[in-house]
Amino acid sequence: MDTQLLAAFVEVADTGSFTAAAQALHLSQPAVSKRIQALEAQIATPLFDRVGRQVLLTDAGRALLPYARKVLQDIEDGRRALSQLAGEVRGRLSIGTSHHIGLHRLPPVLSTFAQRYPQVDLDLHFMDSEVACEAVLGGKLELGIVTLPLVPIPNLDARPVWPDPLAVVVSPHHPLARLRRLALAQLAEHPAVLPDEATYTHRIVRQALRQHGLEPRVRLATNYLETLKMLVGIGLGWSVLPLSMADRTLRVLAIPGLKMERMLGVVRHRQRTPSRAALALLDLLPAAAQHRSA
Structure with missing residues (x-):
């Protein structure tokens, strides 16, 4: 199966909307629809039911979803492992953060990071801290810089910063x-x-x-x-x-x-191999905290 088709399938399943999935994937809605149709044709079964304005997973869709997530996560982990071997800090780093942290805490951190690692493409998403934690757990984001959960969440590593x-x-x-x-x-x-x-x-x-x-x-x-x-x-x-x-x-x-x-800090998935870009950003955060408190 084409990973682009799987990515479109997971995004539609997560958002419950072809329009929202298209926005997240930076595609047109017809392009997302064509990818879903192509995937459905490959497996010869519908993955979604369109009920009015609702988009609901079929039984086949629910069965495929965890495997699709794993395939996409394994491919991303493979890319990270190859990046580690190359010894370069480059590639794409996806981060979710709240509007407050993005406005008041992150600008100096991201400015320093961009200057030191110009080969990294920052993919920054503004969202509620709770949503960012779920996105990290689901493999959609590598890091979340958020208000930390009050109770530890399984498989989520939380590091206090501010x-x-x-x-x-x-x-x-x-x-x-x-x-x-x-x-x-x-x-x-x-x-x-x-x-x-x-x-x-x-x-x-x-x-x-x-x-x-x-x-x-x-x-x-x-x-x-x-x-x-x-x-x-x-x-x-x-x-x-x-x-x-x-x-x-x-x-x-x-x-x-x-x-x-x-407590504000950073979260990542415990079972995912961090990219060199993620490790580089994690190294910058303690200094940012010290500068803020000075």
Whole structure:
């Protein structure tokens, strides 16, 4: 079977959409459809059912999917092994990262990397940390630079890089900003805008607040921290954001007994052979962390 056909099949299966698969593969939708049709012709059985706008795997598709993933992963591992023998840092390095890390942590790292290793093509994808971890596990990405999971995930190697303290913040004009002494229970009297409940950051915040018996009244939730910062700045509610985002548009509230922190770092699949490009980037990250904390 042609690996290009298998790659199209896996992408459609993962996204549930020919359009989304085409975007991910940098192809036209008709090109993806032709690859799926060619694969179906080779094995003489349909792989997908088209039900309205839904694209669903058939029994044959579900049976083929794990083997297709393994074939693609083995080929990628073979390419990495050959690259190791050549002793050159080159090729393609696929990375998934969150918008916040991509904006606030990665630019100096990637700038240094690009200067040192111009033969490497960086394939950078912005996504939620949770999605990036799943993509690394599924073999779609080699590295994820993310908010690390709270609980270890099997086959996922997680390396801490940046401690990221979190703080309760409000607009300077918010009623809570005028209080000289603030008790945690007073937060519950005002609406909050928080990270989306599906995110690791939300779980950290919820866990910390529940330890103090506080259930916040959530007015709005989103997984974009920059959006939360804007919403807090216009007075829509209080939030919990990385302390590094604090500026004159926000007021950090000191609340006795409440301490929150998340860890940012890099994840990779334990059973996959890392490319020389991945190893080179991993070597740069500790220095980036030291520079950030200096």
